[in-house]
Amino acid sequence: MNVKLHTPKSMKAGSGMTSAKQFLLSLIATTVSIVLTFGTAAIIDNHKKKAARKEMVMMVISDFDKTIGMIQKADTALREAKQLELELVTHPERYDSINYTLAPLMAWIYDEFPATVERIFSTSIETFNTIGNVNFVNEASSFYMARSLYKAEVQDRLKENLVKEPILQSIQSLMNVNFPNYVYENWVFLEDMKGIRDRCAKMMKVDEQELSQFAKRQHHESKSPAIEALSIEMLEELDSCNTVLEQAK
Secondary structure, rough: OOOOHHHHHHHOOOOOHHHHHHHHHHHHHHHHHHHHHHHHHHHHHHHHHHHHHHHHHHHHHHHHHHHHHHHHHHHHHHHHHHHHHHHHHHHHHHHHHHHHHHHHHHHHHOOOOOOOOHHHHOOOOHHHHHHHHHHHHHHHHHHHHHHHHHHHHHHHHHHHHHHHHOOOOOHOOOOHOOOHHHHHHHHHHHHHHHHHHHHHHHHHHOHHHHHHHHHHHHHHHHHOHHHHHHHHHHHHHHHHHHHHHHHOO
16 A cells, blocks of 8 residues: 655645745845944934034134134233333333324234134033034133133223223323233233133144134125125225325325
């Protein structure tokens, strides 16, 4: 008696192996897809964070440079005022010709430091999260503290001094201002702030050429087309007036 045994399809040779391979390939494909999706998203997110950090650092250091430029301007004016003051000590007869030269040199004391970046830096917790470097944040905070102290100890104090001592009225009033002392104080603040700026730039590996381009771009964007057009119009009018005056001579 011949009995034929039928093997179930699921048990046929190779069928189980094929199913296992298909399942494994499907699992691998799904895993790779998930990894690529989340991995790509993570890479993009990390790139955005780096770009935001770079932009914020550039903005802060560019703000430092504006402040340093203003204090360097003050340094030049104060040194010139000091020389005029010393000249009048030995040549008081020159007072009438020199005193009117001295007053315009003090125009810088009415300049205001730009406060927008400092406000963003000091009040937004997102700034700290974006930069992600505690040492940089501490150094930048020190810079803004020094700037505030500079305004109080140099700018505002000199304003008060010049009101109390009307330098256009007498040599003695001019001597009471003591410009050499202001020159020294201004220099100390300037060197301190330049040191902080350089440490911050080195710490965050700032490219000076990129920073220069960033500052130029900011300066260009700050001028509206209407203001630029008006500026050109005013310059053309100035040239026209000067031409008429020259011809009249």
